[in-house]
Amino acid sequence: MNEHLHLLIVDDEPGMLAGAVRALKDYRVQTLDESEEVRFEIATAENGEVALRKIAGECPDIILLDYKLPGVNGLEVLQKVTEQYPDVLTIMITAYATLETAVLATKQGAYDFVAKPFTPAELKNVVQKAARHILLARRARQLAEERRRIRFEFISILAHELKSPLNAVEGYLRGMRDHVAGEELAAYDKSIARSLLRVNGMRKLIYDLLDLTRIESGEKKRNLTRVSVTDIAKEALANLSEDALGRDIEMELESTANVEMQADRGELEIIMNNLVSNAVKYNTDGGRVGVRVLAGEETVIIEVDDTGIGLTEEEAARLFNDFVRIKNEKTRGILGSGLGLAIVRKLASLYGGEVSVESTPDEGSKFTVVLTRYPRSEAASMGS
Amino acid sequence: MESKQKVLIVDDDEDLLEQLTQILEGAGYEVRTAASQAEGEEMLLSIRPDLAVFDLMMEEMDSGFMLSHYLKKLYSDVPVILLTAVTSSTGLSFQESSTEARSWVKVDEVLDKPVRAEQIKSVVARLLSEVKGAPDG
Numbered sequence: 383m384n385e386h387l388h389l390l391i392v393d394d395e396p397g398m399l400a401g402a403v404r405a406l407k408d409y410r411v412q413t414l415d416e417s418e419e420v421r422f423e424i425a426t427a428e429n430g431e432v433a434l435r436k437i438a439g440e441c442p443d444i445i446l447l448d449y450k451l452p453g454v455n456g457l458e459v460l461q462k463v464t465e466q467y468p469d470v471l472t473i474m475i476t477a478y479a480t481l482e483t484a485v486l487a488t489k490q491g492a493y494d495f496v497a498k499p500f501t502p503a504e505l506k507n508v509v510q511k512a513a514r515h516i517l518l519a520r521r522a523r524q525l526a527e528e529r530r531r532i533r534f535e536f537i538s539i540l541a542h543e544l545k546s547p548l549n550a551v552e553g554y555l556r557g558m559r560d561h562v563a564g565e566e567l568a569a570y571d572k573s574i575a576r577s578l579l580r581v582n583g584m585r586k587l588i589y590d591l592l593d594l595t596r597i598e599s600g601e602k603k604r605n606l607t608r609v610s611v612t613d614i615a616k617e618a619l620a621n622l623s624e625d626a627l628g629r630d631i632e633m634e635l636e637s638t639a640n641v642e643m644q645a646d647r648g649e650l651e652i653i654m655n656n657l658v659s660n661a662v663k664y665n666t667d668g669g670r671v672g673v674r675v676l677a678g679e680e681t682v683i684i685e686v687d688d689t690g691i692g693l694t695e696e697e698a699a700r701l702f703n704d705f706v707r708i709k710n711e712k713t714r715g716i717l718g719s720g721l722g723l724a725i726v727r728k729l730a731s732l733y734g735g736e737v738s739v740e741s742t743p744d745e746g747s748k749f750t751v752v753l754t755r756y757p758r759s760e761a762a763s764m765g766s
Numbered sequence: 767m768e769s770k771q772k773v774l775i776v777d778d779d780e781d782l783l784e785q786l787t788q789i790l791e792g793a794g795y796e797v798r799t800a801a802s803q804a805e806g807e808e809m810l811l812s813i814r815p816d817l818a819v820f821d822l823m824m825e826e827m828d829s830g831f832m833l834s835h836y837l838k839k840l841y842s843d844v845p846v847i848l849l850t851a852v853t854s855s856t857g858l859s860f861q862e863s864s865t866e867a868r869s870w871v872k873v874d875e876v877l878d879k880p881v882r883a884e885q886i887k888s889v890v891a892r893l894l895s896e897v898k899g900a901p902d903g
Contacts (some may be wrong), residue, residue, distance in 0.1 A: 525784055549880055550781035557785055562792040572787070576781055714801055715780055 386514055389422040392433040392440040392459065393475065394451055399426050402446060405502035411513040416678070420513055430454025434462060441467055444512050445504075447492075448475045449483060457490060464491030466518065471512045505603035543587060543720070547580035579717060588718035591652050593652055594721055596705075597728050604646045604732075606641075611641045611650060611675045611682055618654040619673065626662050626671065633662070633671040640685075641677040643755045649729050652697040661688035665717055665748070682755050684742040693741040702737060726751065733757050754755045771894060774808035774815035776833060777849065778824040783880070784886035786819065789883045790890065803843035807836055814841050817894055819886075820873075822850040833874050845874040849881060855886040 391402045397532040403424055425442065427433035429449045437445070445463065449456040456474065463470050471493040471705045476483045481490050484495045493515070496508045554573040563569035612635070619633050661671040669689040691712040695703065700706050705720040707713070727737050733753040741747035770852045780801070799902060802807040803824050806853045810833075818837055823832035834846045869889045873891050 550785075551779060552778075553785040553880065556883065557788050562883060563788045564792065569788075572784060576784060580781065709778075711802060711804075714778065 386418045388442040391446045392427045430459045445472045479757040541758045547584040550580045551577045583717040590719045590721040620659045637674045639680045641675045643682045657686040663689035684751040689746040692743040771816040774818045776800045819847045847875045848873040851879040880891035
């Protein structure tokens with residue numbers, strides 16, 4: 383995009399002013415990655431007083447400031463600028479190429495200096511450096527703002543997700559307190575069952591949140607050892623066998639060869655448990671869950687498929703983001719934190735891997751996780 | 767013996783649906799429930815409730831309005847209570863006190879979630895008595 387930076391040139395020599403304007407008026411600076419280009423809107427001042435007045439009127443981004451000025455001198459202008467407009471980059475023009483002047487100016491907050499006499503190319507160079515500095519700083523600020531916004535959004539949704547089970551349980555308790563369904567205890571069976579379910583859901587949300595925080599902070603000490611992915615898959619199936627049995631869902635580990643990889647056991651357990659528990663949760667009664675652990679030379683592939691409710695393309699596209707829960711007729715009454723697959727995705731990325739899904743509505747879904755089998759230690763210990 | 771008055775509740779929050787059912791059944795009404803705008807519309811084709819309670823946000827941001835509009839076209843004199851979580855989630859106040867606003871939103875009462883038992887019971891009773899008290903037409 384064509385953006386302008388405001389440049390103020392302050393010098394008491396008219397020839398010098400005109401020369402600088404000529405050199406810079408059509409000058410363009412690109413960021414190093416060439417994604418942005420800026421031009422300069424140039425203002426001039428022939429002495430310190432005028433300069434300060436112009437700065438107060440419209441604050442420039444960069445000031446080219448002559449060191450020796452009649453009246454208010456360059457250093458005084460510099461001092462005022464650094465005090466009042468700390469974001470402005472000042473480039474001192476020093477008449478004598480003495481180190482002391484440059485050092486003094488830098489100490490007082492000048493960003494850079496250029497010594498007279500200078501060529502147009504030298505002037506452009508020093509302006510280019512300052513302009514790039516400003517563009518980088520802006521980009522960093524935008525990123526920081528974006529991060530803050532995402533954080534805020536996350537916390538808002540989280541607050542809502544925590545409030546919702548509390549409201550539900552509170553509603554049931556009030557109903558029981560007021561005996562709204564009469565004096566028979568059995569009339570409140572559903573209230574109690576739903577309350578317990580919502581409390582469990584809330585606990586799961588908190589556990590998921592802790593997993594997510596640990597992954598994102600990178601603080602948890604990762605313990606990379608040789609682990610059997612096949613064993614972890616067997617354990618995940620065993621953990622969920624009660625839920626599956628209750629709904630007559632058949633589960634099978636379809637690959638029997640022992641596949642090992644270099645990994646943190648806890649992380650692999652989370653990946654496997656989240657995928658298999660989803661395959662049970664979003665299945666149809668009497669359905670089927672298949673798990674396969676496959677070894678490539680440099681990768682390990684985990685596949686979990688189900689005969690469940692499936693996903694539309696649009697649903698699949700946003701599935702792996704934080705707090706995304708697919709809300710429709712088929713998922714009604716199924717509880718979840720909305721963080722499970724986001725966690726799987728983030729964990730997989732620690733192994734240079736990724737998660738994908740293929741799905742047909744009402745037929746089922748297949749989730750595939752590809753992990754680097756022997757992650758290099760520095761990449762693996764990075765944690766983000 | 768007068769038969770029980772029928773209340774239709776449509777809300778996609780399973781817990782709220784259960785709690786409102788308990789409250790209104792406890793107060794002596796016959797309660798029918800639906801869990802989505804689509805389900806509610808379908809149900810309205812086969813039953814004519816004496817009063818309806820709709821959640822505002824279900825499949826769509828304005829599902830409650832759509833349902834209310836749909837119901838009033840079928841049975842113009844059936845009172846509707848709209849439940850919203852708008853105030854608590856956005857801080858916006860959503861009150862339609864003026865008659866003009868009421869005719870526009872086509873609901874008879876708007877209640878903020880969470881709804882208290884006494885509150886919903888008294889509003890339901892009041893709206894039903896207003897219908898009864900009105901001359902037939």
